Amino acid sequence: MYRTEDDFTTSIDWITIGLYLLLVLLGWLNIYAATYDPEVNYSIFDLSQNSGKQLLWIGTSLVLLTIILLVDFKVIDILSYIIYGFIILILVYVLIAGVTVNGSKSWLVIGEFRLQPAELAKFSTALALSRLFNQNSTKQLMPDTILLMYAIICIPVALIFLQGDTGSAMVYTMFFVVLSLMGEQLSGVFVVIGLILGTTLVISLLMNFTAFLVLVLIMGFIFYFFNKKKIKNFIFILLGMGIALGFYFSVNTVIDRLKPHQQNRIKAFINPDLDPLGAGWNVTQSKIAIGSGGFTGKGFLEGTQTKLNYVPEQHTDFIFCTVGEEHGWIGSFILIALYLSLFLRLLFLVNRQKTKFSKVYGLCVVTILFFHFTVNIGMTIGLFPVVGIPLPFFSYGGSSLWSFTILLGIFINLDASRRLVL
Numbered sequence: 001m002y003r004t005e006d007d008f009t010t011s012i013d014w015i016t017i018g019l020y021l022l023l024v025l026l027g028w029l030n031i032y033a034a035t036y037d038p039e040v041n042y043s044i045f046d047l048s049q050n051s052g053k054q055l056l057w058i059g060t061s062l063v064l065l066t067i068i069l070l071v072d073f074k075v076i077d078i079l080s081y082i083i084y085g086f087i088i089l090i091l092v093y094v095l096i097a098g099v100t101v102n103g104s105k106s107w108l109v110i111g112e113f114r115l116q117p118a119e120l121a122k123f124s125t126a127l128a129l130s131r132l133f134n135q136n137s138t139k140q141l142m143p144d145t146i147l148l149m150y151a152i153i154c155i156p157v158a159l160i161f162l163q164g165d166t167g168s169a170m171v172y173t174m175f176f177v178v179l180s181l182m183g184e185q186l187s188g189v190f191v192v193i194g195l196i197l198g199t200t201l202v203i204s205l206l207m208n209f210t211a212f213l214v215l216v217l218i219m220g221f222i223f224y225f226f227n228k229k230k231i232k233n234f235i236f237i238l239l240g241m242g243i244a245l246g247f248y249f250s251v252n253t254v255i256d257r258l259k260p261h262q263q264n265r266i267k268a269f270i271n272p273d274l275d276p277l278g279a280g281w282n283v284t285q286s287k288i289a290i291g292s293g294g295f296t297g298k299g300f301l302e303g304t305q306t307k308l309n310y311v312p313e314q315h316t317d318f319i320f321c322t323v324g325e326e327h328g329w330i331g332s333f334i335l336i337a338l339y340l341s342l343f344l345r346l347l348f349l350v351n352r353q354k355t356k357f358s359k360v361y362g363l364c365v366v367t368i369l370f371f372h373f374t375v376n377i378g379m380t381i382g383l384f385p386v387v388g389i390p391l392p393f394f395s396y397g398g399s400s401l402w403s404f405t406i407l408l409g410i411f412i413n414l415d416a417s418r419r420l421v422l
Contacts, residue, residue, distance in 0.1 A: 011416035012069060013349060019342045020393060020408060024061070024401070026335065027319070027394035028054055029300075034315040034322040034396075036301050050315055050396050057398035061405040068409035073417035076410060077131060077357055084128035084152070090117045091159040098163065104388075106163040118168040119403035121156040123410060126364035128152045129175060133182060134357035149179060167387035170375075174367035182360055217241070285311045286380045290324030290332070297328030315396040317388060320380045339373050339392075349415045358414040365411045369404070 032044045032051035046052045094117055099107045101114070108115045129152055136145050153175045160169045289305035298304070303325040305311060311321050324332050343366060350362035369392050376391040378384035390400045
């Protein structure tokens with residue numbers, strides 16, 4: 001069930017481990033900086049403060065990582081469905097007995113600590129998808145297999161959405177990217193559909209119905225006029241126009257059913273000046289903090305925006321502000337370079353895998369981490385709406401650190417075991 005010591009020391013990809021440890025260490029230092037109060041001047045190891053609590057989570061995460069690396073890769077494969085089912089049951093339990101925090105009933109309280117099972121569902125979903133792919137021996141995915149994969153993805157999404165955690169639910173769109181990469185006959189279709197739906201989504205947020213209807217009619221006329229097979233493709237053009245209009249209504253219906261603070265975040269993203277003291281406050285102050293850092297930054301523990309608490313949730317979702325303000329463009333560049341190095345290294349590891357299970361799981365790891373990285377930093381500089389998505393290995397929070405550690409640790413284990421695969 002466990003590796004030998006020789007296997008453990010010689011097959012592990014220590015470059016990935018090193019990047020992981022470096023990001024965790026830098027994150028811990030910036031959590032301390034984001035919550036540092038010069039009047040109190042508490043120690044970074046103070047367990048009553050966020051930096052001290054994060055240190056405990058880091059310690060337990062390293063224990064988890066060690067255990068995961070020691071487990072035989074065959075056990076991980078065999079237990080994939082069981083782990084997925086167990087996490088699904090926990091998500092259902094959260095709906096019944098969970099604790100509401102910031103409008104989301106997505107937390108379990110265990111003594112002095114809070115745990116967010118939605119974070120753990122990411123690696124369990126990746127495991128279940130990988131095992132299903134591994135069991136599919138045909139080159140092309142069969143319709144029943146595709147439906148089962150959709151179900152594996154959509155079940156946790158539905159439960160998390162019911163908890164009110166829209167940000168975590170968004171992460172699961174990355175699993176569809178993995179489907180498009182691994183399902184050869186689906187890749188082109190997914191790209192085209194994704195572009196159409198993505199464009200329609202943005203346009204529907206920016207335009208009222210009359211303007212959107214005029215745009216659809218114009219586009220339909222252009223496609224019809226320049227198409228040689230006018231009669232044959234007329235029905236398809238009408239169908240496309242109908243789908244676009246239907247999607248417009250569905251997007252606006254979903255937005256209308258969001259909670260007021262979620263609607264305000266979307267409106268603030270489209271027009272940050274609409275409510276600069278309300279919904280647009282976080283992003284506005286975040287950009288001020290990052291911009292005030294200049295090229296070299298103000299120095300460690302010297303961020304004025306941080307000390308005056310202008311940016312809410314700066315130690316969690318807006319942790320990148322601390323980097324920008326105290327370490328400037330240079331610090332931000334180094335941090336982004338570290339993340340890109342990690343992603344490139346993971347893609348290198350994915351490319352050398354010998355089984356579908358490890359390859360699919362590796363793609364899940366890369367896409368999930370990249371999504372978190374892109375959206376988190378994007379929302380701090382106003383490129384994306386504000387959603388509750390932490391920066392991997394960097395933001396404060398035990399649930400997210402555990403989740404990312406387990407997610408990454410399993411892939412490192414699978415990569416270290418590739419030589420044992422016949």
